[in-house]
Amino acid sequence: MTKRAVVLLSGGLDSATVLAIAVERGYECHAISIDYGQKHSAELDAATRVAQFLGADSHRCIALPAGIFAGSALTDPGLDVPENGGEGLPITYVPARNTIFLSLALGCAEVLAAQSIFIGVNAVDYSGYPDCRPEFIDAFQKLALLATKQAVEGAPIVIEAPLIQLSKQQIIERGLALGVDYAMTTSCYRADELGRACGHCDACKLRAEGFRAAGVTDTTRYQYG
Amino acid sequence: MTKRAVVLLSGGLDSATVLAIAVERGYECHAISIDYGQKHSAELDAATRVAQFLGADSHRCIALPAGIFAGSALTDPGLDVPENGGEGLPITYVPARNTIFLSLALGCAEVLAAQSIFIGVNAVDYSGYPDCRPEFIDAFQKLALLATKQAVEGAPIVIEAPLIQLSKQQIIERGLALGVDYAMTTSCYRADELGRACGHCDACKLRAEGFRAAGVTDTTRYQYG
Numbered sequence: 001m002t003k004r005a006v007v008l009l010s011g012g013l014d015s016a017t018v019l020a021i022a023v024e025r026g027y028e029c030h031a032i033s034i035d036y037g038q039k040h041s042a043e044l045d046a047a048t049r050v051a052q053f054l055g056a057d058s059h060r061c062i063a064l065p066a067g068i069f070a071g072s073a074l075t076d077p078g079l080d081v082p083e084n085g086g087e088g089l090p091i092t093y094v095p096a097r098n099t100i101f102l103s104l105a106l107g108c109a110e111v112l113a114a115q116s117i118f119i120g121v122n123a124v125d126y127s128g129y130p131d132c133r134p135e136f137i138d139a140f141q142k143l144a145l146l147a148t149k150q151a152v153e154g155a156p157i158v159i160e161a162p163l164i165q166l167s168k169q170q171i172i173e174r175g176l177a178l179g180v181d182y183a184m185t186t187s188c189y190r191a192d193e194l195g196r197a198c199g200h201c202d203a204c205k206l207r208a209e210g211f212r213a214a215g216v217t218d219t220t221r222y223q224y225g
Numbered sequence: 226m227t228k229r230a231v232v233l234l235s236g237g238l239d240s241a242t243v244l245a246i247a248v249e250r251g252y253e254c255h256a257i258s259i260d261y262g263q264k265h266s267a268e269l270d271a272a273t274r275v276a277q278f279l280g281a282d283s284h285r286c287i288a289l290p291a292g293i294f295a296g297s298a299l300t301d302p303g304l305d306v307p308e309n310g311g312e313g314l315p316i317t318y319v320p321a322r323n324t325i326f327l328s329l330a331l332g333c334a335e336v337l338a339a340q341s342i343f344i345g346v347n348a349v350d351y352s353g354y355p356d357c358r359p360e361f362i363d364a365f366q367k368l369a370l371l372a373t374k375q376a377v378e379g380a381p382i383v384i385e386a387p388l389i390q391l392s393k394q395q396i397i398e399r400g401l402a403l404g405v406d407y408a409m410t411t412s413c414y415r416a417d418e419l420g421r422a423c424g425h426c427d428a429c430k431l432r433a434e435g436f437r438a439a440g441v442t443d444t445t446r447y448q449y450g
Binding site: 062065068077089093095096097098100102103104106107108111130131136139143144146147148149151152153 | 239287288289292305314318320321322323324325327328332334335336354356360365367368369370371372373374376377378
C-alpha cells in the first residue's frame with residue numbers, strides 16, 4: 001500500500017528538512033504551503049523550488065483571506081519586525097497559526113487518504129511560540145484521533161514532528177545528509193522580493209548560529225553586502 | 226470589561242440559537258461564517274440575515290479555497306445528497322470541518338482579544354459526525370489552552386458548545402424563548418438559491434421532527450408544494 005503524507009512546507013530551513021525526511025521514509029509527499037498574508041512572497045517562492053527539488057508528488061498553495069492574522073509583525077504592514085524580541089512572546093507571533101495550518105493539513109490528509117502529516121516545528125532553537133511545543137503537538141494528535149472519519153474507521157492520521165527535539169545544528173546536519181540544498185530556502189522574517197535576508201531578525205540569527213555550529217557555510221544571500 | 230465572543234454562524238437553526246444565547250449572556254458577538262464551497266449560497270445568505278436580526282456586532286464571511294473539502298456530498302458537484310444515509314458515516318461528512326472552523330475562530334478570537342468561541346454542535350439529534358461529539362470539543366479546548374499567546378499569558382479562550390446535550394426540540398424551544406426567527410434560517414443540505422428546502426435530506430428530517438416535537442409550526446419554505 002502506498003504510504004502517503006501531507007507535508008506543511010513554508011519554504012524555510014526546517015520544513016525543507018522535514019520534506020526530505022518524509023521522502024526518505026518512502027512517503028508519497030503532498031506539500032502544502034499557506035499564504036496567510038506574509039509581507040513577502042519570497043517564502044512561498046522558496047517552497048515551490050524546494051518541493052520540486054526534493055521530489056514532492058504535488059505542491060499546493062492555500063490562500064487564506066487577509067486579516068485573519070492581524071496584529072503580528074509578520075503580516076501587519078504597520079508593525080516592524082524587531083531585531084531583538086525583548087521580554088515575553090515576540091511580536092512575530094501569529095495568532096493560532098499552527099493550529100490553523102495543522103487543521104487545513106488534516107482536511108487535505110483526509111481528502112487524500114493520507115496516513116501522516118509532517119510539520120517542521122522545533123522547540124529547541126526557536127522563538128518561543130506556544131504552538132511549537134511538544135505538548136501542543138500532542139494535543140493536536142489527540143484532537144485528530146477524535147476529529148475525522150478516518151480515525152473513527154480505524155485509520156487515524158498521525159502527526160509527525162521529526163525536528164521537535166533537535167537543535168538547529170542537528171537539523172542542518174540531518175538535511176545536508178539527505179541532500180537538501182539550503183540555498184533554496186528562506187528563513188528571514190523580512191526577506192526582500194529576491195529572497196535576500198536581512199541578517200538581523202530572530203529567524204536570521206537562529207539560522208546563522210545553526211550553520212556556524214554545524215561548521216558549514218550558509219549560502220543565504222543578504223540584502224546588505 | 227467587555228465580554229467578547231466569536232460565534233460560528235452557519236445560517237442554520239443551531240448556530241442561530243447559539244448566537245441568541247451568546248447575546249443573552251451579554252457578549253459583544255462577532256459572527257463568522259465560512260464559505261467552504263457549499264453547493265448553495267442560501268446558508269451564507271441566511272447567516273447574514275440572522276447576524277443582523279440578532280444583533281451581532283460584526284459578521285464576517287471567510288472564504289476557503291475550493292477543493293479542500295473534496296469528496297463530500299455537500300461540496301462535490303458529482304455527489305448527490307442522499308435521502309437516507311444508510312450505514313456508517315453519511316457522505317455529507319466534510320473532512321475535518323469543525324477542526325478547521327474552530328481553528329479559524331481561534332485565530333479570530335485572539336486577534337479580537339475575545340474570551341470565548343461559541344459553536345452550535347449537537348450530539349443528540351445529529352448526523353453522527355465525529356467532530357460534533359463532546360469528546361471532540363473537549364480535545365479542542367485542551368488544544369486551545371496550549372496553542373495561543375492569550376492562554377500562555379493567563380487569558381485562555383473558552384470553547385462554548387451550549388447545545389451539545391440538547392435535543393432538537395429543546396434547541397428550538399430555547400431559541401423561540403430568546404426571540405430567534407427560525408424562518409430566517411436554512412437547515413437543508415440542498416436548499417435552492419431562494420433558500421427553499423428539499424424536505425427529504427437528513428437535515429430537513431431532523432429539523433421537521435424537532436418542530437413537531439416542540440409543537441410549533443416551522444415556516445420553512447419547501448421547493449415542492
